[in-house]
């Protein structure tokens with residue numbers, strides 16, 4: 095048999111039918127649903143008088159529009175309230191399992207899927223959300239879909255798809271102190287660009303990736319979409335299997351044994367062909383900070399803001415100039431001199447328990463309170479269960495004592511769809527995944543960093559090499 099990549103295997107195991115032009119019908123194992131991209135899908139289903147094809151494949155949660163402050167009196171904003179109420183009503187009507195806003199298991203869809211064992215190796219996982227790539231960390235074929243596709247999946251449990259090409263991003267070596275999975279993925283995007291993965295499914299491999307925890311692998315796959323690839327993947331190993339075992343939705347007993355036997359084969363065969371291979375030396379990494387308005391505009395904490403005059407390519411020069419203007423940065427300014435107004439530790443990239451621990455450890459190490467110029471520092475756990483775990487470990491106390499706000503789970507300040515946002519001109523150190531103009535609020539300026547770097551910036555008031563703070 096010819097050697098196959100992990101992507102080839104996942105694809106082959108889910109294809110129901112392929113047309114001559116390559117369009118395939120893929121079977122979908124898990125459909126995650128949130129309030130933003132599902133209302134029209136349910137409406138379409140009802141207009142066609144269809145039922146949900148396989149109820150148990152669906153799991154729903156509201157995350158983008160939920161408030162992160164006290165929820166006892168509901169949602170103040172009428173638009174957000176309508177979105178959340180609509181999802182509740184749709185799930186109730188169809189009998190779809192949903193974690194409602196005040197359920198302890200509620201959280202960001204990409205955090206709760208894996209946490210519940212609803213995301214499993216070998217699955218096809220879709221959701222009307224581009225960061226569905228996160229779930230590829232489990233050796234699952236996972237990607238975002240549009241609202242009309244959400245309706246298609248609800249109605250048929252299948253999706254029309256065309257196979258992408260295979261790309262391998264191989265990261266080798268031990269991560270230096272102060273660097274984490276976030277720095278790895280920012281560096282990858284810095285190298286290949288936001289279009290580098292377009293048309294590919296990216297498998298992340300190499301010793302650095304193997305050494306990452308499942309949470310770290312999720313952080314990397316989460317941002318595959320920012321590298322242009324709809325899906326990111328990591329092969330299954332003991333780390334994967336250990337993480338998956340014993341979760342509410344995972345198989346048990348003999349079913350688990352059968353599943354593990356299958357999962358063990360979910361890696362790329364020796365000698366399989368990749369259409370593109372990129373190699374990264376992790377030992378050379380430094381903590382990363384984005385300076386511009388695209389995730390590829392990224393440098394290390396030891397660098398300076400780029401100088402457009404040094405760029406020969408006029409298109410690139412124009413892009414740098416525009417980004418610097420929006421970000422209100424002067425060329426050649428040391429990244430470590432950039433002062434910030436707000437800090438956001440959260441989002442589906444970095445809101446799991448290890449992220450909370452990493453940030454709290456820095457806060458504790460530096461000691462004292464957040465810097466005077468930092469108006470607001472938010473810590474938003476990715477789910478109610480992450481929040482409870484963090485509280486059991488006393489992390490909330492560490493944050494609160496230092497002046498951070500400890501919030502309820504949701505997308506929060508990752509994007510301006512709820513009450514948490516930047517005001518025009520404000521500058522934020524954020525652990526999220528997108529730094530586009532206005533992403534965190536009209537006129538807001540976003541710098542993407544790791545949880546450790548965000549915590550360090552909060553304490554010092556400007557970006558700082560986390561290896562240098564106390």
Ligand SMILES: CC(C)[C@H](C(=O)O)[C@@H](O)C(=O)O
Pocket residue numbers: 130131158222223224225238509
């Ligand atoms: C609202 C949703 C459709 C969107 C996405 O697809 O990713 C959001 O989650 C984001 O991060 O921009």
Ligand code: SF4
Pocket residue numbers: 157158202204223225441442443504505508509526527
């Ligand atoms: S946390 Fe941010 S990136 Fe993730 S799903 Fe929510 S809005 Fe999208």
